Amino acid sequence: MSLRLKIVTPERVAYDGDIVSVSVPGSSGSFEILENHAPIISALDPGTVEYTTAGGKQEIHISGGFVEVKKNEVSLCVEL
Template sequence: MATFKLEIITPQKVIYSNDVDMLITRTTEGDMGILANHAPLVTELAIGEMKIKIGKDEEKYFVSSGFLEVSKEKVLILADKAMKADEIDIEKAKKEKEVLEAKLKKLNEDRDIAATEHSLKEALTKIKIGETL
């Protein structure tokens, strides 16, 4: 199977840089699979799980928002947040979830509600991904 270069970058650091067989990630349009020689593309990422396949091995990641760019040279993911599934602290994510749910009940401005709902969705997704390991 042909491979392609994948880079995952957050504002803090390069999370991943390697040749891969396949990438499956969540976009704002739905889940998307990328193979070598994919047509050029730029799309927005949604909060969700990303799977990287190399041979028979599969690595799972949490990704929160950002952009995916497919070019001839590589696939680039610029994510607000990204982490390998086995690095997720499930207990911390559950505590975040509880705090955010309580905060959400007290908010009354649309902007604050949207930001808190986004953070809550991140915590719930981390829990779901982390518990699948």
């Protein structure tokens, strides 16, 4: 796995590690990010972020935020 996910909230780092994929609630609809995804910055609506690690699926509920993808690094700045 060479896709890295970092989920940051105002209080803490909620997750920082390698993943297979992540699905986010984009402002124009949910979308999935896989390895070698094109660079993107998008607003996030309230909903569920689902990410798959080597250990299985995880999810976190958010009330909004932003996602940035560049060079196989996914950064989520969210409010829970």
